Amino acid sequence: DTGVSQDPRHKITKRGQNVTFRCDPISEHNRLYWYRQTLGQGPEFLTYFQNEAQLEKSRLLSDRFSAERPKGSFSTLEIQRTEQGDSAMYLCASSRRGQATNEKLFFGSGTQLSVL
Amino acid sequence: AQSVTQPDIHITVSEGASLELRCNYSYGATPYLFWYVQSPGQGLQLLLKYFSGDTLVQGIKGFEAEFKRSQSSFNLRKPSVHWSDAAEYFCAVGDGGSQGNLIFGKGTKLSVKP
Numbered sequence: 001d002t003g004v005s006q007d008p009r010h011k012i013t014k015r016g017q018n019v020t021f022r023c024d025p026i027s028e029h030n031r032l033y034w035y036r037q038t039l040g041q042g043p044e045f046l047t048y049f050q051n052e053a054q055l056e057k058s059r060l061l062s063d064r065f066s067a068e069r070p071k072g073s074f075s076t077l078e079i080q081r082t083e084q085g086d087s088a089m090y091l092c093a094s095s096r097r098g099q100a101t102n103e104k105l106f107f108g109s110g111t112q113l114s115v116l
Numbered sequence: 117a118q119s120v121t122q123p124d125i126h127i128t129v130s131e132g133a134s135l136e137l138r139c140n141y142s143y144g145a146t147p148y149l150f151w152y153v154q155s156p157g158q159g160l161q162l163l164l165k166y167f168s169g170d171t172l173v174q175g176i177k178g179f180e181a182e183f184k185r186s187q188s189s190f191n192l193r194k195p196s197v198h199w200s201d202a203a204e205y206f207c208a209v210g211d212g213g214s215q216g217n218l219i220f221g222k223g224t225k226l227s228v229k230p
Contacts, residue, residue: 004159033216042120042206042220043160056217091160093216103215107159 002026004108006092012114013082020078021111025094032075033105034067035091043091049075050097082115089113118143120209122221129197130229137192137224139207149190150208150218151181160206166190177201202228 005024013019025032030051035043046065047057051072064082069075079086089112093105119142129135141147151163164175171183181192190207204225208218 031216040222042208042223043218044220045217048216093160095215104162105160105216107161109157109159 004092004094004106006090006108006111008111009109010112010114012116014116015082015084017082018078018080019082019113020076021090021092021113022074022076023092023094023108024074025092026106029094029096029106030072031095031097031103032069033093033095034075034077035093037089037091037110038087046077079113082113084115087113087115118147118209118219120207120219120221122205122207122224124224125222126225126227128227128229131199132196135192135194135197135201135226137205137207137226139190139192139221140188141190141207141209142188143209146185148210148215149181149183150210150215151175151179151190151192152206152208152220153177153203154206154223155203163192163205197226197228199228199230202226 007022033048034046037043047067049069052069064080067077089110091110093107095103095105121140123138149166152160153163154160163179164173164181166173166183173181179194181190183190204223206223207221210218
């Protein structure tokens with residue numbers, strides 16, 4: 001059990017560029033979640049996958065954001081045409097689907113995005 | 117709409133003193149409630165959660181929380197704080213559909229004085 005891994009740890013980009021982040025969940029965890037956390041705020045749910053299926057997506061999420069989990073293992077989060085307001089920590093978490101009362105999320109350390 | 121309020125942005129306590137972090141929620145039905153801790157450079161870690169049953173919930177690292185429906189509160193407590201407890205603490209509410217679709221509060225930063 002190596003934990004949830006996110007890459008890169010830091011990303012600096014210019015406004016208008018596209019960026020992609022990767023999340024490797026704990027092996028055999030079939031649920032994967034993405035969150036965004038800005039300074040002074042709690043994490044904000046973005047989307048989640050069960051295996052390769054994207055089951056929920058925040059209604060607040062811009063169309064410039066897209067996430068994939070093609071083989072039900074790692075996931076990528078892409079932001080197109082980045083804006084300064086996209087600057088945030090992007091967190092990934094994974095869990096093993098089971099009874100709701102037993103599910104436990106494990107979080108990665110996040111990718112810090114700075115849009116100049 | 118669901119919401120979570122953590123009234124205290126920053127709290128400082130002396131090592132060995134007791135701790136209570138406040139959390140109030142707004143939710144139409146019986147909520148699923150969580151407390152997470154975030155240390156610098158580390159991922160969020162679940163301290164405890166409440167789904168139903170006993171309103172006093174025990175968690176890891178000596179933390180406990182009490183669900184009070186009449187006050188819409190889920191306050192986190194620890195009888196004796198250690199320097200390693202310094203971190204940011206987040207309260208969250210969910211509807212149980214998936215444990216990850218949560219509404220988080222803005223967090224309370226805990227500092228511990230020696």
